[in-house]
Amino acid sequence: xxxxxxxxxxxxxxxxxxxxxxxxxxxxxxxxxxxxxxxxxxxxxxxxxxxxxxxxxxxxxxxxxxxxxxxxxxxxxxxxxxxxxxxxxxxxxxxxxxxxxxxxxxxxxxxxxxxxxxxxxxxxxxxxxxxxxxxxxxxxxxxxxxxxxxxxxxxxxxxxxxxxxxxxxxxxxxxxxxxxxxxxxxxxxxxxxxxxxxxxxxxxxxxxxxxxxxxxxxxxxxxxxxxxxxxxxxxxxxxxxxxxxxxxxxxxxxxxxxxxxxxxxxxxxxxxxxxxxxxxxxxxxxxxxxxxxxxxxxxxxxxxxxxxxxxxxxxxxxxxxxxxxxxxxxxxxxxxxxxxxx
Amino acid sequence: xxxxxxxxxxxxxxxxxxxxxxxxxxxxxxxxxxxxxxxxxxxxxxxxxxxxxxxxxxxxxxxxxxxxxxxxxxxxxxxxxxxxxxxxxxxxxxxxxxxxxxxxxxxxxxxxxxxxxxxxxxxxxxxxxxxxxxxxxxxxxxxxxxxxxxxxxxxxxxxxxxxxxxxxxxxxxxxxxxxxxxxxxxxxxxxxxxxxxxxxxxxxxxxxxxx
Numbered sequence: 001x002x003x004x005x006x007x008x009x010x011x012x013x014x015x016x017x018x019x020x021x022x023x024x025x026x027x028x029x030x031x032x033x034x035x036x037x038x039x040x041x042x043x044x045x046x047x048x049x050x051x052x053x054x055x056x057x058x059x060x061x062x063x064x065x066x067x068x069x070x071x072x073x074x075x076x077x078x079x080x081x082x083x084x085x086x087x088x089x090x091x092x093x094x095x096x097x098x099x100x101x102x103x104x105x106x107x108x109x110x111x112x113x114x115x116x117x118x119x120x121x122x123x124x125x126x127x128x129x130x131x132x133x134x135x136x137x138x139x140x141x142x143x144x145x146x147x148x149x150x151x152x153x154x155x156x157x158x159x160x161x162x163x164x165x166x167x168x169x170x171x172x173x174x175x176x177x178x179x180x181x182x183x184x185x186x187x188x189x190x191x192x193x194x195x196x197x198x199x200x201x202x203x204x205x206x207x208x209x210x211x212x213x214x215x216x217x218x219x220x221x222x223x224x225x226x227x228x229x230x231x232x233x234x235x236x237x238x239x240x241x242x243x244x245x246x247x248x249x250x251x252x253x254x255x256x257x258x259x260x261x262x263x264x265x266x267x268x269x270x271x272x273x274x275x276x277x278x279x280x281x282x283x284x285x286x287x288x289x290x291x292x293x294x295x296x297x298x299x300x301x302x303x304x305x306x307x308x309x310x311x312x313x314x315x316x317x318x319x320x321x322x323x324x325x326x327x328x329x330x331x332x333x334x335x336x337x338x339x340x341x342x
Numbered sequence: 343x344x345x346x347x348x349x350x351x352x353x354x355x356x357x358x359x360x361x362x363x364x365x366x367x368x369x370x371x372x373x374x375x376x377x378x379x380x381x382x383x384x385x386x387x388x389x390x391x392x393x394x395x396x397x398x399x400x401x402x403x404x405x406x407x408x409x410x411x412x413x414x415x416x417x418x419x420x421x422x423x424x425x426x427x428x429x430x431x432x433x434x435x436x437x438x439x440x441x442x443x444x445x446x447x448x449x450x451x452x453x454x455x456x457x458x459x460x461x462x463x464x465x466x467x468x469x470x471x472x473x474x475x476x477x478x479x480x481x482x483x484x485x486x487x488x489x490x491x492x493x494x495x496x497x498x499x500x501x502x503x504x505x506x507x508x509x510x511x512x513x514x515x516x517x518x519x520x521x522x523x524x525x526x527x528x529x530x531x532x533x534x535x536x537x538x539x540x541x542x543x544x545x546x547x548x549x550x551x552x553x
Contacts, residue, residue: 125393126396133396155415162412
């Protein structure tokens with residue numbers, strides 16, 4: 001036959017990989033409600049109000065109440081919807097978000113239980129390309145959801161999402177190229193190790209800003225949330241969704257914010273490395289990563305509370321006429337600098 | 343395990359490819375093409391070609407097919423079958439048929455020559471051995487080096503071809519945009535008349551057919 005059983009060379013035995021994936025998934029799952037409540041609380045504060053404060057102490061149980069409300073709702077489907085795709089689309093969204101979460105390294109390889117365990121889901125030689133492949137599939141989650149709803153608002157939202165995702169994915173990739181050229185590796189742990197001297201957000205400041213902006217667009221966050229602009233499109237691609245399926249979209253959106261924070265942390269802010277040459281013991285690594293991720297997530301919420309939504313043509317011209325040339329120039333310049341200094 | 347994945351991916355790939363040509367609704371055709379491409383990426387992964395698998399998904403499923411989906415969702419309402427549209431089209435039917443047949447058989451011949459030319463040696467082998475390391479088979483470094491040394495000419499020609507295509511698309515789109523801008527003053531309302539008249543004839547045909 002054509003294929004011998006694959007000789008895989010992962011460092012860990014299979015049972016550690018299973019435990020690892022469960023732990024990372026559990027952590028991601030627990031972080032989403034935290035981000036939800038923090039966002040609502042912070043948005044409240046930014047707008048001079050309290051935010052949710054009825055459920056539980058300080059309103060901290062609000063996400064739990066939301067989830068229970070959503071999950072106990074009736075599964076509703078418009079008559080014009082394409083049933084199979086309508087059910088599939090939110091699943092795709094959540095699947096790709098969780099898959100992308102596996103990429104974020106929470107720490108270096110540690111010695112636990114007498115074996116070597118890398119504190120990450122996967123460490124791939126293709127690194128960021130894995131992220132981009134899943135964000136490519138995530139597009140179909142939004143697109144199919146909007147199309148199969150059989151509603152014009154959903155359809156318009158999905159179309160805007162399509163155009164926006166294509167436009168900004170290019171800049172996002174090119175912005176990372178500068179870092180990859182400097183680190184000379186695509187592996188995310190390798191990129192973290194390469195930042196021992198200086199975190200990349202200083203030499204790659206342009207790349208960092210472009211990546212951050214493009215990431216706002218890729219996660220459909222304000223100021224790039226025309227895909228679900230509630231003033232014009234009701235709720236965009238997820239207008240017709242309710243109950244558990246809407247919860248899936250909601251969950252995927254916030255998990256995507258976490259993934260992007262994780263990638264920004266890893267690629268531009270030194271991952272698990274501490275500043276000023278502090279070398280803490282290994283178990284501190286995940287905490288460092290989580291704190292950095294929290295700061296980036298705070299930035300996401302801050303921007304949402306501060307900036308108004310951009311118009312559609314403004315988004316397109318920003319993506320194609322500003323970010324793309326800047327990102328290309330940044331990659332080119334980095335390449336020249338690396339060649340000259342080596 | 344690799345057998346399971348292989349047959350799963352192969353079945354999805356073939357089913358997807360069949361779906362592209364057999365499904366009535368163009369939107370579902372495009373979706374099955376996406377399934378096909380993702381299944382191909384899985385097969386590439388089995389062959390330890392990680393970069394090719396990722397590129398397959400990013401470029402084809404993520405960029406090319408997104409545009410297909412975009413266009414088909416906008417203009418392909420699925421109420422009209424593709425075959426019907428072709429039958430009514432301005433292109434002469436026999437010409438189209440022979441053209442398709444010729445192009446298809448040329449592609450088949452090319453593929454067969456490529457397949458048999460290799461003597462199907464790879465079928466019995468286990469694929470590339472797995473090595474851990476940054477420059478092993480299938481990694482970005484490995485493929486990047488090949489592209490910039492052994493296959494440099496082909497690589498550059500391909501990229502030049504794509505550039506020509508991109509420039510051509512921009513020129514064509516720009517020309518049509520200019521015509522649209524110039525047309526209204528010349529035609530003095532003629533396009534609007536045409537647009538308004540575009541609907542009724544079809545309806546008239548239907549009415550006549552019903553009679």
